[in-house]
Amino acid sequence: MADRIRSLIPAALAAALLAALVLGTLTAVTIRAGGLGGLSARDLSAIWFTLWQAALSALLSCACAVPLARALSRRRFPGRKLLIALLGAPFILPVIAAVMGLIAIFGRSGSVNDLLQWLGLPTLSIYGAHGVILAHVFFNLPLATRMVLHGWQAIPSERMRLAASLNFPAASIRRHLEYPMLRSTLPGAFLAIFLVCLTSFAVALTLGGGPRATTVELAIYQAFRFDFDLARAAALALVQVAICIAALLVSRVISVAPNFGAGLDRPSILGLAPRTIWPDALCISAASLFLLTPIAVVMMRGVSGLAGLPTTIWQATTTSLWLALASTALTLAIALPLALAAPRHRWAEAAGMLPLTASALVTGTGLFLIARPYVNPTQLALPVTLISNAALCVPFALRILIPQVRGLQMDYDRLAASLDLHGITRLRYVTVPRLARPIGFSAGLAAAFSMGDLGVITLFSDGQTQTLPLALYQLMGAYRLDQAASAATLLITLSFGLFMAFDRMGHYADPR
Amino acid sequence: MKTSLMLAGLLAATATSALAQDKPVLTVYAPDYFTSDWGPGPKIEAGFEDICNCDLQFIAGDLLPRLLLEGDRTEADAVIGLNTDVTARARATGLFAPHGQDTSTLSLPIAWTDDTFLPFNWGETAFVYDTTKLANPPQSFQALLDAPDDLKIAIQDPRSSISGLALLLWVKAIYGDEAQAAWEKLAPKVLTVTPGWSESYGLFTDGEVDMVMSYTTSPAYHIIAEDDTTKAAAIFPEGHYFMTELAAQLNTTDQPQLAQAFMDYILSDAFQGMIATANWSYPAIIKPGFLPPQFADLPRPAKTLFYSEQEAEEIRQEALDEWLTAFGR
């Protein structure tokens, strides 16, 4: 018993850290404000808009992810692995760069409208609620696809072989293999995307067309910056946390664990895919066009100016790279214990999802209020940046790790226990090797995220540390849009490079 | 975990040791954009350190929220980069001391008598367009409202952007009680509302919108830095809204002489002579040579609109409600 409790200590510490970061800071702001403020009718409509756009974005992302992931899982073609990796790119793209790309394709003077005009068809506008949703699908379809694809790949090939040998028609494969897998994968994917879209701020605004597309996060920003009304900001932040917890509870009711039993790591078999290739081919091509052209456009735009970037950009790049690596290590240190505890202890998963609900502004303010009496906040600029970056990555790492951990524990916990494998040894010989791929994937996401994150909670900013995304914004703010475009190219390249490096490392480390 | 903490510690340590010097330190809070290589911060720092025998340290970030949270325990000796829309709240903190400058020497289009907040540069709101793409720009604000709806503009959200708020007050100053009706006419032409100025301006340079809410001084950057004369600000006879950036010293400072010296430096020739191209705006004092010729040649509005601090504070909420209502339809 004592062993069991001891093994939970790292998870408990991680959970406590996240709870303090999200709920502790919210409490600090509420105390400072002297209570929670009332919400206006406009705040309520912001809450409503936030909810439905998040739900619709998550639904669409998941709906598109299923055929795409299925096509990718059952077809083999040259460059498939690279394409799968590339299709993940939008998720790790810095928001500002992604919006630039989407506008270049879907904007008023973008390629799609040029084409429509040439064909004599009416043009379409990206600006409005549908623009927000389009952007959210663009960002999150990759996440949903990867999660569902992992699910597909996690169906042991023994089961697929069995189905093939029984000459299952498509409907039976769906019913006995695919549906149970989707049933266990999709609720998690939906929840993750719903929560990401819940706290979206910049996207909603630029493509939202106007104040009708006001999200809770923007309402918090307004309460904080425009009205200096901490009480209302705290109340809105609390609403955001409450929505997230409600969503988690709902997903708890819906979600089920996959139960395919263990496989023997036999190489996956094909042969179950229908003969007609074109629906899958169409699906993959359409998704590639949608997800890759905006990025390609932004990349192309900045290439020529790369050599002419000012030297401080390269310093900022070095800083960003260090921050990304450190924050990746921290993400894994928090996420892995939580993921290992999550299948048996619901609190671990709930704590891991908390950072998604946090308003960056409220968290930053709360940290500032807590730290201020003891230290000069500017001295904390780097630790605070690291911790907040890492915390934001934890929910995604968890979503990737937990299903795999569940499988691992179902398949090998008894064997490991009977051999008295525990602690570091178990981590080294069982957990990490079996989880190498999801760990690599999570690390890649964390690194890319931290690379693209603005990274400075402005209250802690020391005015010295400059990161690449911050430099990008400052270039834009100083009319230097060409240099900003080059900085964006650099940023995308590095974010994606980091992601690929970690993801590949995971594959390489996988002993299978 | 361990390595990342060590790394963080290491980075923090190098950051602080670089700052450690024997000279007295003047801590100045400034906005985010200020301290980048492309902001005015580095030039101001170099210029002041030449004369003060001190170490000027900018702390960039959420300027006023940070001051409000810190109250009289703040470490700031002075602030720079406040906007007129927050001075009422800043003043109410009671943290600020008079700047001690003669404001009658200022070259502003409006009279400035505030003895606490000192303007160091200024400009006016304007819609900027590309002369090669928009041959017949609206000749007045009214013409802009009456323009066909396929003239598309980008503006900023007044709740998150300083220029967005300035636009709100600009419309209110021209149209008064008719402001909401004006917004309803303008709304169909607004392609989108961005959180900040940068995103709007990016949409404009990408050719996504015909006009962007910016400043009368914006074309100067393109002319001087890029040798590009195709960008122009539409000048409206109804007048343009005045925007200025302000500095002030704190009465809680432990370096009162240095803080005062910094206030003096702001109106000095050295500061005023370089600010035009450092911050792409008009200097608070215009003497011969302070403005590059391209700057001096920019068309100037005949009329400047401005709400005093109290007026702005009183109409802010009402104007915002009108704006939200107009866009809600």
Added chain:
Amino acid sequence: MLTLDNLILRQNDFTLRANISLAHGSSTAIIGPSGAGKSTLLSAIAGFLAPSAGRISWQGQDITTCAPGKRPLSILFQDQNLFPHLTIAQNLGLGLSPRLRLSDKDRDTIAQALADTGLTAYAQRKPPQLSGGQQSRAALARTLLRNKPILLLDEAFAALGPALKSEMLDLTGKLTTDAKLTTVMVTHDPDDAAAFCPNTIAVTDGVAHPPCPTQSLLASPPPALRAYLGA
């Protein structure tokens, strides 16, 4: 002596009682209808299921609350006995040192165990590259390396063909006799029980009955067992 002292096991609304002693070095089968609780009983002995009452002891020492890996026993499951990502040698090594810190002497021991089970050529292969019989032999070799006095077999060879299964049972019998192990084997094949275990525990109606001689039990089974055996 392995003693199950007034043991009560509960899983949801299923209850199983056992009050049993097994002599040191004995081989005992557990038979009974599907769902009667054979594997539940084995899980409790192995430590995967905490009893709601009673004690489990070995040679007078209470092991009821010991962690599975700390009990004086090894267990072979029907499948998943090997980690598919580790080599056969590594899988065997886990039997000597859960930390896989192996001395030269350990390596010799592993080489000997591989030789005993005819797997020398497969030391550096991974389980998926081995046949079912080879995998079973590797798992068995590891239980010997673990050198624990009790061996639990949970339908361990059920997936193998008849010839292979009886070969594995013979091998197990030989090795366990040499090592003087106390063996408990869950099986659904009465012939296995008859061939391998002098005594058998019948699990019926929520009770694990004390072991009786296998031959007489199979010759005149109690009513609850009769239907299952189809006699």
